Amino acid sequence: MKKALVCTFLTMATFTWTSGAAAHADSRNSIRDGVICLYEHDNYKGGQACFGSHAWDLSWTGGEDGVGRNWNGTNRAVENGASSVKNNSRYWVFLYDGRNYKGTFYKAKPYSSDADLTKNSGNPSFDNRTSSLAFKGI
Known part of the structure; x- marks a missing residue:
């Protein structure tokens, strides 16, 4: 159970960080x-x-x-x-x-x-x- 929970958390953290970086890089294009x-x-x-x-x-x-x-x-x-x-x-x-x-x-x-x-x-x-x-x- 602990392994599944840790794996899920790491996947969510990586996804959130990637999404934020993509949104920031795109900000000049989306006024x-x-x-x-x-x-x-x-x-x-x-x-x-x-x-x-x-x-x-x-x-x-x-x-x-x-x-x-x-x-x-x-x-x-x-x-x-x-x-x-x-x-x-x-x-x-x-x-x-x-x-x-x-x-x-x-x-x-x-x-x-x-x-x-x-x-x-x-x-x-x-x-x-x-x-x-x-x-x-x-």
Whole structure:
């Protein structure tokens, strides 16, 4: 009985540890619903910064909401630094090359992604140009 119990426990512990490691490794690929995430490099690499459903001026460095405009875990500014994007919301999100939602824009369709903002069909090249963004149709 003791041997069977020990064996069962070891099997469960190994399974739990493996499942946790797989979930952690996958976290950059599974962003939460309703946000857009910008990435510092092509193919969703480098820094990551995710924003929820309203307008964001990326030049702003923080405030009452506690949200800075730096790549997660760094002091590097997001403004003019995005090279890829994942829109995990049901809204169109417009990325603007000017502050305060002005200038040339890139349209991110609902539930879409772009691994390289320099190669776009129907949008201008937008690598390292995003200064502000706004969710449309809310």
